Amino acid sequence: MKQAQKDYDHLQQLSRHSRILTGIGHLLDWDQETYMPDGASGIRSIQMETLAGIIHEEKTGKKFVNALSKLIDIPKGSLKTKELSGEQVAALKEWRRDYLKEKALPKKFVEEFARLTSQSILAWRSAKKENAFQRFAPFLDKLVSMARKKADFLGFKEHPYDALLDQYEHDITTHEIAALFSSLRKNVVDLLKKISKKKQINDDFLHGSFSRDKQLEFSHRILKDMGYSLNFGRLDISAHPFSSASHPTDSRITTRFHPTSLVSCISVIMHEAGHALYEMGLPQEHYGSPLGDSISLGMHESQSRWWETRIGQSKAFWKHYLPHLKKQFPGPIEKASLESFYKAINKVEPSFIRVEADEVTYSLHVILRFEMEKALIEGTLSIRDVPEMWNAKMQELLGITPKDNTEGCLQDIHWSMGAFGYFPSYTLGNLYASHFFEKFAKDHPDWEQRVSSGDLLFINEWLHHAVHIHGRRYTSKELLKKVTGKEFSANAFINYLNSKYEDVYNLK
């Protein structure tokens, strides 16, 4: 074996060790949200902190630096060998990038940030509960200034928000996001205006009282059809649904039950299974190397939103499943036609929070957050103006105004966690999914027919070969280009929304 190959194997082995510990951390997280007794929360934080400490040491320690330095010049980024394959070279670059990021934040800063966010989460909870923005404001102020400092530590070329974005989505700038979101914003706002002039869709038959066990049974049926194997995963209940993988052979999901909404649980499990199938599909031989890891939060979201919206809210899907649904849940739904059911589950209605948003208004919540975060980081928006700006943007984008700050700028946990730069991933996921979907539909012109007959496995197969098996060989944009042959843009998603909702709302 050549020396470079030996060095590469050694590097992967070291990296695998900390990856295994990261996987153990995911399991502890999973347990915390599912089965952990409440009284164990104190020791659980200590366990997580202990693992995180070891992982950070391993990822920045001498052993790792020496192993990486043998193959790549860390400061310059230039390769020291020509004997490695293209994918190995790609892996080295990602390893270097991860290392630089891991090293960039001083330990003292990380600890200070962790302390601030844990206090901020508590402050946010109480502020939200009592609609008292002024109680959260001083924390938000500190969080923004810490995030700004973080950007300096991480480094950026154009805009400090670039560095924050880069934590979740590599290789995309604030400038690019702004351009994507600007075309999207215009189009969606126009579409929403057209829809609002139409008669509202009746979806009464989707609401009622639905047995938990039957919902679970139906969920399991869909999971199986999607190719989600219970040999390598499981479905549990938690307050907030999530997917958590410690390894491709152990990729678990959770759901919550909506006692009065029939489709909510199905949407959730298809979404989470989309994430889980991505993790299950990562190449095990590269476990521990960037080639065995998912690309980004946005790419992950492309998989979950693909299953949730592109498949789970399609007419083809319900052509097959609606009769089964009617059998499982006898009641008002039995009288619904496929057409009226399809329209009902795709009903568009502005609401106050992303997690309850339909496909059309979803992006508007993300755009609002992006615009505000950008202004906060730039320093052009002061903390005390946040509630007013929030409400103004809600009115401008969605045509509704929150009744108070609890429903408005205090609605979710992201800011209190210091997660600035996170939100755009949600919409990037939708854009990526549509970009891929055009190619998928070309490769499988009969996809609707196959889905109508209950065949879903070929979809996962396609995603597996297009996305999963590459790990982090490519950036999101590179992969989108490689798979589809087209440069990434928001067009595919915009076209999809327009054409689908012209149909749903008879806009033509």
Place this chain on the structure above:
Amino acid sequence: MKQAQKDYDHLQQLSRHSRILTGIGHLLDWDQETYMPDGASGIRSIQMETLAGIIHEEKTGKKFVNALSKLIDIPKGSLKTKELSGEQVAALKEWRRDYLKEKALPKKFVEEFARLTSQSILAWRSAKKENAFQRFAPFLDKLVSMARKKADFLGFKEHPYDALLDQYEHDITTHEIAALFSSLRKNVVDLLKKISKKKQINDDFLHGSFSRDKQLEFSHRILKDMGYSLNFGRLDISAHPFSSASHPTDSRITTRFHPTSLVSCISVIMHEAGHALYEMGLPQEHYGSPLGDSISLGMHESQSRWWETRIGQSKAFWKHYLPHLKKQFPGPIEKASLESFYKAINKVEPSFIRVEADEVTYSLHVILRFEMEKALIEGTLSIRDVPEMWNAKMQELLGITPKDNTEGCLQDIHWSMGAFGYFPSYTLGNLYASHFFEKFAKDHPDWEQRVSSGDLLFINEWLHHAVHIHGRRYTSKELLKKVTGKEFSANAFINYLNSKYEDVYNLK
């Protein structure tokens, strides 16, 4: 703060770090037996191995050795300071002992032993399945010779089996066990002969078909009464019941359901909760130090057997619970009197395996194993004679002969795991429990009356102050003496058995 105190705190902090990782390992074990998808077993072994590697390095690494050496001379065992408290001194001695044991086995030997046991477990499974002792024999041969080597590495004064015993129960020798077991053996065999002459007890009403949910409900009621808090624990289902604690605030138990035996599940949960209450009762401020750890397997078993047999099979306990049991499980049991129920659950009947044994014959299984293990390690029993010797001893001790080796010397997993020296702990637990119980009954002369009225909390309170809070401050024998004022012997257990079964079988 004095320097010695600072050094002690530093040592505890280091030790706490690896204790936290050990706790994480316990959680992974728990998950493996309860919720882990089957296909994840490969990565799970790797996760466990990775944690074990880090823990071993921390426990034998320079940092730890330096910290320990500041306070105690490791080779000689002499203290280097006079400024520490009595319990701190006891902790230092235990830390040193743990370190010497951890260091004693060469890494190569540990790996070889692990490989051999994992192969042996597979060989044993297939040999047991097909009643083919000759297939397991070569593995047993290697296991015995590796165990003999292990004893040499660990070191011993009188008998190589001392070193093996010491892995599970410190401060007790083969010679002492032989003496304890010899008096026990004679007494139990005599008792069993007397019982066998009596008319057998009818326990038909204990058998039938019992709902899993109702068994679970009843189990939860008893757990609550015992003081087992679901805030710091939980009850799940697994193939083999166990208890697993990662911390006093996270101490979980499992049970299995016996579809046709009413009392089996209750026995199991009381046994496992006994283990769990011990872990919950350990002093949290000493977590990571020997003062925050349980003494030994035998002491652990004293807690589980206490609850399972001394309480859960007492007349006082069922005076309170039998009416509830009858209400929960209407059927033949409704006609049983307290007296006939009590006799039925304490029915004595020789059987082939410890896990199904009643209180009288239980020790005979342990004695058989001890005598055979001792002979194997001494080299006075050859592998090919094992089946014959097993059967002869079964006949001699229990008056029954296994129909084949599957029911005989291949019955359980212990030998294939290389766990020679483990079995005596099971009986030591019973002896310890009875030794403590005499003092408990003196401290609470009204215990039967209180238990009859459904009060169990004072029992856990007593065990907590007698046993739990001391961690490893004392050895088992020291603690027994300290609590009861009496030297440890088998007398208390023998007296208890004789007096209880004279009553159950009207032997007088």
